Amino acid sequence: MNVGIAQGERNPNSSWLNSRGVWLTYIILVFVLHFILLSIPYITTSVAWTLTTTIHNLCNYYLFHVVKGAPWETSDQGRARRFTFWEQIDDGIQWTGTRKFLQIVPVVLFFIASFYTKYDKTHFLINLATMLLAVVPKFPIFFGVRLLDINRY
Amino acid sequence: MGSSANQDNVASLATDFYSLLESFKETPFYHLLFEIFLVLTVLWLILFRKPRRIEKKLTEKEKQELIDEWQPEPLVPPVDANHPALNVRVLDGIVGKTIEIDGKKSLNFATFNFLNFVGNPRIADKAIQAVQKYGVGSCGPRGFYGTIDIHLELEERLAHFFNCEEGIIYSYGFSTVASIIPAYSKRNDILFVDEGVHYAIQKGVEASRSTVKWFRHNDISDLERLLAEQDIHDKKNPKKARTLRRFLIIEGLYMNYGDLCPLPRMVELKYQYKYRIFMDESVSFGTIGQTGRGVTEYYNIDRRKIDLISSSLEYSVGSIGGFAVGSSFVVDHQRLSAQGYCFSASLPPLLAAAAIEALNIMEEKDTTLCDTLMEKSKRLHRKLLDIKGYLIVGEDISPLKHLRLTNSQNTVARLEEIVEFAQTRGITITVARYLNDEHHLPEPSIRLILNVEMTDEELEFLCTVLQEARVKVTV
Numbered sequence: 001m002n003v004g005i006a007q008g009e010r011n012p013n014s015s016w017l018n019s020r021g022v023w024l025t026y027i028i029l030v031f032v033l034h035f036i037l038l039s040i041p042y043i044t045t046s047v048a049w050t051l052t053t054t055i056h057n058l059c060n061y062y063l064f065h066v067v068k069g070a071p072w073e074t075s076d077q078g079r080a081r082r083f084t085f086w087e088q089i090d091d092g093i094q095w096t097g098t099r100k101f102l103q104i105v106p107v108v109l110f111f112i113a114s115f116y117t118k119y120d121k122t123h124f125l126i127n128l129a130t131m132l133l134a135v136v137p138k139f140p141i142f143f144g145v146r147l148l149d150i151n152r153y
Numbered sequence: 154m155g156s157s158a159n160q161d162n163v164a165s166l167a168t169d170f171y172s173l174l175e176s177f178k179e180t181p182f183y184h185l186l187f188e189i190f191l192v193l194t195v196l197w198l199i200l201f202r203k204p205r206r207i208e209k210k211l212t213e214k215e216k217q218e219l220i221d222e223w224q225p226e227p228l229v230p231p232v233d234a235n236h237p238a239l240n241v242r243v244l245d246g247i248v249g250k251t252i253e254i255d256g257k258k259s260l261n262f263a264t265f266n267f268l269n270f271v272g273n274p275r276i277a278d279k280a281i282q283a284v285q286k287y288g289v290g291s292c293g294p295r296g297f298y299g300t301i302d303i304h305l306e307l308e309e310r311l312a313h314f315f316n317c318e319e320g321i322i323y324s325y326g327f328s329t330v331a332s333i334i335p336a337y338s339k340r341n342d343i344l345f346v347d348e349g350v351h352y353a354i355q356k357g358v359e360a361s362r363s364t365v366k367w368f369r370h371n372d373i374s375d376l377e378r379l380l381a382e383q384d385i386h387d388k389k390n391p392k393k394a395r396t397l398r399r400f401l402i403i404e405g406l407y408m409n410y411g412d413l414c415p416l417p418r419m420v421e422l423k424y425q426y427k428y429r430i431f432m433d434e435s436v437s438f439g440t441i442g443q444t445g446r447g448v449t450e451y452y453n454i455d456r457r458k459i460d461l462i463s464s465s466l467e468y469s470v471g472s473i474g475g476f477a478v479g480s481s482f483v484v485d486h487q488r489l490s491a492q493g494y495c496f497s498a499s500l501p502p503l504l505a506a507a508a509i510e511a512l513n514i515m516e517e518k519d520t521t522l523c524d525t526l527m528e529k530s531k532r533l534h535r536k537l538l539d540i541k542g543y544l545i546v547g548e549d550i551s552p553l554k555h556l557r558l559t560n561s562q563n564t565v566a567r568l569e570e571i572v573e574f575a576q577t578r579g580i581t582i583t584v585a586r587y588l589n590d591e592h593h594l595p596e597p598s599i600r601l602i603l604n605v606e607m608t609d610e611e612l613e614f615l616c617t618v619l620q621e622a623r624v625k626v627t628v
Binding site: 092095116118121 | 173177
């Protein structure tokens, strides 16, 4: 991460997603999840893909938009305490490479899932719902927004 | 067999995929539209959105408003010219039996100069010789080129003085006891501490992170109650109790109260309830006991029963630093575990030489220093008892006494007035000051320190001045 560098990182949460190999690992992890789901005998391919996208999007939503603060002793004097992980990435700069990547992955997963579920309506609705849950909060309009005061403090 | 099964599998995969591709051709119209929309959005995201920071934009008008509103605060806020912090007494020269304040000499009853070693020419000479031999500083902690033969000599002399196996010296009196306590007592251990201990001990107790049980000052029955409670607790969980360490932290002569601890009873309880005693003899070293060996000599208790005796070299000895004496097994642990020993520069050799010379004076063949001090303390105590309106707190043999005003007149302001009046008459005394986070803040008092070389007339003069001051203040 940032072991052995001369400058201190005020909040490691802002930069660790830019590290070498993180994007590839992220994609690989999604596929590992999918393979695990595929190996369960009574699940068909389409259900497996829908499950993959659902689990991925729900985890994505929870980890990026619900959990606040950082699991480190940060030296930013507690500025990151009220911000979700998504808001901390790259210290709040919008439209960086990482953010675009993270926004596109649920969309791509949606495409793949729709293909494998043969465009079935139910699957479509489920995948659409979770995709919106994962993609919409990532837009800059929602930066710092807490709807209905949920999760404000 | 295997290969045909494989071929079947591959064939089935191929048909699966073919069926998927077929279904792609039959996608619902809305779905196709939606997907095209998504693809376009993704492309727009990737190609046309550049990184930018989110900032609150202030208009020029708002910026100008903020600038106009700002009022600079003065560097120093307006303060009353009579504020006590602006009228401090400034000392000039050596702070011995007499001190010079604002050009006038006055008798010093304020500093901890029990045996009048501050400014003693013998000690000063030895210190100067040490500067010429060793230089000024020791340039390092004890573990890293900072140990000089004079440190080892001082440790040996202190151990010999107390008839203990080993001694260890520190370079700062406050951090002596504050490093010793956390070196032995760790997070889950139990400390029984007297409420009246001084600030350094309180900080040491805090740093150790142990469970602290405070008992009322010099109240043996309270201590017994706490010990009994702890005993019941231990009996419920003997396995855990065997891993707990228990310590009793007390002072020989309490700096905040001037009274002796009931040591014999505490040693009895030690063997009954199994705890270790750490005694801080900062004030009683060199002042109590016939030869100045402290409270253990006064009560005639074998020093091997006290696990560790620590003290400061800054009071009777007139040097800087502190020390601890005890059995080798106990004291040696501090050489690696005591923070103030390992991570501070060692005592400058000239101060170690001064301490050795002070010990020489104390150990002289027919010295009556400590006897005289105890006698004079008793005499002063009797004289002070004769003055109406003061409450004397402290033992009669203690050279450190606390004076309080009787009734409800005991406030810091009145005591400061008394101190000011005494200063105009040529007596320097001081109000005992404490920090805000003292665990058990004592009542306001004037802390009187007796110097062994004060003559009877000077003591009489002190009492006269105190009497006059009282009349003036309570009128």
